[in-house]
Amino acid sequence: MNVEKEKLEKAAFILKTIAHPTRLAVIAQLQDKEELSVNELMEITGCEQSLLSHHLINMKTKGLLKVRKEGTSAYYSLKEINLGSVLTCIEKCNCHM
Template identity: 35%
Template sequence: MINQENEEMLVNLAELFKVFGDSTRIKILYALLEKEMNVTEISEALNMTQPAISQQLRILKSSGLVKFRKEGKSAVYYPSDEHVKIILNIGIEHLGD
């Protein structure tokens, strides 16, 4: 049975999965699993414009999937925790079945 507490959790889970529903965001997350990068490095790695990357990074930050730290005038992005890697790897495993 779905009670009010479960309902809220399931709505939040659906919102999280929406973030994973964009291929650009998935590419950014996948790239950040390899190494921490700034916006310029991500845009070069994905062959996309910096504004496009910045827009997707804002969504990933607000969803708690990436964090950043300042290095001089630049922000270096990285996955927020091990769960991001686990979620991506489970999705990849599922596709392989």
């Protein structure tokens, strides 16, 4: 029962972390592009730089992304996770609200 509760909390934590259009967009992109710089993600998502940086760092500190720094650039990628499947699930849910 307590294990169950812990599981739910962990799941909720992850869901909360990804539950934002910009962050979902980032995840979706990283799912097939492997790794992208902040600049590239800026262009793709249309999100302002510092705000995007906040999102990325947030996802990184929560364990969903990792960074590789090269020159002046920071390349973000998914941390070994298949998070895209969550997006697919949601799509399949076909919840029409």
